[in-house]
Amino acid sequence: xxxxxxxxxxxxQVINGLTIGGIYALIALGYTxxxxxxxxxxxxxxxxxxxxxxxxxxxxxxxxxSGFAQRHVALSIAAAFLAAMAVSSILGAVLERIxxxxxxxxxxxxxxxxxxGASIFLQNVMMLMVKARMQVYPDxxxxxxxxxxxxxISYFQIFIISxxxxxxxxLYLFIQKTRIGKAMRAVAExxxxxxxxxxxxDRIILITFVIGSALAGAAGVMVGIYYTxxxxxxxxxxxxxAFTAAVLGGIGNVPGAMVGGFxxxxxxxxxxxxxxxxxxxxIAFGLLVLVLIFRPSGILGExxxxxx
Amino acid sequence: MRDGFSxxxxxxxxxxxxxxxxxxxxxxxxxxxxxxxxxxxxxLGDIGIYVMLGxxxxxxxxxxxxxxxxxxxxxxxxxYAYALAASPQFGLHVPFWLxxxxxxxxxxxxxxxxxxxxxxxxxxxxxxxxxGFGEIIRIVLNNLDPVTNGPRGLLRIDPxxxxxxxxxxxxxxxxxxxxxxxxxxxxxxxxxxxxxxRAWVAMREDQDAAEVMGINILKYKLLAFTIGASFxxxxxxxxxxxxxxxxxxxxxxxxxxxxxxxxxxxxxGSIPGVILGAAVLIGLPEFLREVQQxxxxxxxxxxxxxxxxxxxxxxxxxxxxxxxxx
Numbered sequence: 001x002x003x004x005x006x007x008x009x010x011x012x013q014v015i016n017g018l019t020i021g022g023i024y025a026l027i028a029l030g031y032t033x034x035x036x037x038x039x040x041x042x043x044x045x046x047x048x049x050x051x052x053x054x055x056x057x058x059x060x061x062x063x064x065x066s067g068f069a070q071r072h073v074a075l076s077i078a079a080a081f082l083a084a085m086a087v088s089s090i091l092g093a094v095l096e097r098i099x100x101x102x103x104x105x106x107x108x109x110x111x112x113x114x115x116x117g118a119s120i121f122l123q124n125v126m127m128l129m130v131k132a133r134m135q136v137y138p139d140x141x142x143x144x145x146x147x148x149x150x151x152x153i154s155y156f157q158i159f160i161i162s163x164x165x166x167x168x169x170x171l172y173l174f175i176q177k178t179r180i181g182k183a184m185r186a187v188a189e190x191x192x193x194x195x196x197x198x199x200x201x202d203r204i205i206l207i208t209f210v211i212g213s214a215l216a217g218a219a220g221v222m223v224g225i226y227y228t229x230x231x232x233x234x235x236x237x238x239x240x241x242a243f244t245a246a247v248l249g250g251i252g253n254v255p256g257a258m259v260g261g262f263x264x265x266x267x268x269x270x271x272x273x274x275x276x277x278x279x280x281x282x283i284a285f286g287l288l289v290l291v292l293i294f295r296p297s298g299i300l301g302e303x304x305x306x307x308x
Numbered sequence: 309m310r311d312g313f314s315x316x317x318x319x320x321x322x323x324x325x326x327x328x329x330x331x332x333x334x335x336x337x338x339x340x341x342x343x344x345x346x347x348x349x350x351x352l353g354d355i356g357i358y359v360m361l362g363x364x365x366x367x368x369x370x371x372x373x374x375x376x377x378x379x380x381x382x383x384x385x386x387x388y389a390y391a392l393a394a395s396p397q398f399g400l401h402v403p404f405w406l407x408x409x410x411x412x413x414x415x416x417x418x419x420x421x422x423x424x425x426x427x428x429x430x431x432x433x434x435x436x437x438x439x440g441f442g443e444i445i446r447i448v449l450n451n452l453d454p455v456t457n458g459p460r461g462l463l464r465i466d467p468x469x470x471x472x473x474x475x476x477x478x479x480x481x482x483x484x485x486x487x488x489x490x491x492x493x494x495x496x497x498x499x500x501x502x503x504x505x506r507a508w509v510a511m512r513e514d515q516d517a518a519e520v521m522g523i524n525i526l527k528y529k530l531l532a533f534t535i536g537a538s539f540x541x542x543x544x545x546x547x548x549x550x551x552x553x554x555x556x557x558x559x560x561x562x563x564x565x566x567x568x569x570x571x572x573x574x575x576x577g578s579i580p581g582v583i584l585g586a587a588v589l590i591g592l593p594e595f596l597r598e599v600q601q602x603x604x605x606x607x608x609x610x611x612x613x614x615x616x617x618x619x620x621x622x623x624x625x626x627x628x629x630x631x632x633x634x
Contacts, residue, residue: 292425
């Protein structure tokens with residue numbers, strides 16, 4: 001077993017962990033934003049991510065077929081991201097409007113069940129649209145590595161890690177520095193008081209869904225590029241894992257979701273060194289249960305005001 | 309429009325007491341197998357197993373208000389426990405009737421084991437942790453080859469014996485499942501109308517108020533969780549013995565979702581609702597073979613629509629009806 005822990009392999013796993021962790025963090029932000037405001041788990045968030053991935057897939061495939069992608073790589077990828085984020089945002093907004101808003105004052109079980117229904121519905125919509133097989137993401141970026149001698153890092157990985165950090169910083173600044181961000185924080189703190197201050201609560205909740213969904217859409221394209229294969233069930237496991245990440249960091253806590261995402265990615269990357277690979281998914285679930293038992297408020301603590 | 313679907317509003321049906329209704333229903337159901345033939349008897353058996361699962365999950369979700377999305381895990385525990393003890397896998401052939409209590413105990417034990425840590429959590433955390441638990445069980449069954457034979461499953465599972473009679477044909481299974489349902493309905497109904505059942509309702513309606521009234525929340529949650537799991541244990545053992553072979557993919561998340569759907573459509577907390585829900589959700593797709601692929605699509609959409617327009621289900625429980633009217 002000793003060779004497993006040589007510094008080279010550990011470094012490789014750090015990079016793998018940060019890559020997948022960045023993706024988890026982006027998805028986790030959607031859970032945390034919504035939970036912070038509505039105290040509700042958006043079960044369909046994994047499907048929003050999946051739809052985003054397919055949105056990017058459609059655009060990239062189109063560009064590859066028309067030959068545009070071969071000439072303008074960066075432009076095509078940017079377009080794929082925009083398309084994915086647009087598809088996810090629209091879907092998030094529609095979901096909020098149709099499946100969640102009518103239930104905002106219903107007993108807590110109702111929106112949760114509605115969300116589960118929406119999740120199954122969306123999975124099956126995609127299955128009927130693209131058939132139940134793997135779709136291969138067009139590879140537009142050449143698979144190249146930066147070699148540092150002891151370890152190497154692929155361009156994809158650099159791209160995903162930096163891209164996810166960029167989006168997170170952008171989100172953080174948005175929440176802290178803009179008027180809408182301030183309104184989001186106010187609604188999370190106390191919805192009724194925010195409404196009394198003249199904030200349009202319905203609009204802020206809708207915007208929250210749109211932002212969280214857009215981040216999930218971006219993560220969808222990253223997963224497509226990184227793992228090269230996507231299908232209609234791809235949202236399920238990352239959805240649960242990202243939720244785990246959100247809980248790890250402290251649900252409702254935006255920096256917490258980021259920390260939780262990277263932390264979970266690293267734990268998984270190191271976990272596969274000591275556990276058989278097919279149990280990889282068990283690590284996240286086990287971690288979730290342990291955190292909820294021993295530190296239910298997460299690493300950085302929750303930012304949820306205690307209202308039932 | 310909203311009330312147009314309610315069966316209890318048909319005047320003729322209201323005149324019979326629930327007990328008389330039950331007897332009529334049992335008589336009708338008992339006479340079905342010769343009338344409908346083997347194929348439909350088989351389908352009715354499938355529905356029956358889901359009725360049992362629905363009654364069990366109804367205790368957890370409907371009575372106690374705990375959203376358990378990993379219910380399939382306990383079903384799997386019951387099924388694998390029986391299959392391992394009564395198949396060539398280990399050369400054991402423990403009789404069904406001896407294994408049945410063991411399956412119940414193991415499923416209940418699994419429920420307690422999961423329940424003790426997670427029942428302290430907020431309701432929505434419970435949903436996702438149980439979801440994860442269901443997946444873990446399936447992953448373990450899939451990968452623990454030396455014990456479970458992995459994806460190749462367990463084959464040639466013994467049928468139950470009633471004296472010298474092997475329960476191995478659709479009509480025999482039908483009567484056995486019917487007996488199982490009657491037993492489950494009896495237990496669930498007694499529970500619902502007992503001190504325990506009232507404690508569950510109190511807890512579901514307002515946890516803090518219930519606690520102040522002296523209800524030990526954790527104890528009653530755990531009780532609901534383990535009792536619900538026990539029903540799944542029975543269902544699992546019956547499923548394994550009836551199929552004769554089981555595979556990890558029999559125990560996917562979709563089973564939990566199906567059961568959840570049927571109790572929501574029927575009416576949370578309502579036992580007649582569970583029966584109606586199972587008949588509609590499991591039976592109807594048999595008539596609609598051509599549209600089979602739209603089944604889950606419809607289920608998902610139905611969950612959303614039901615929550616918005618008719619959260620109490622088609623046959624609401626009288627207690628539930630009050631809660632959703634805010």
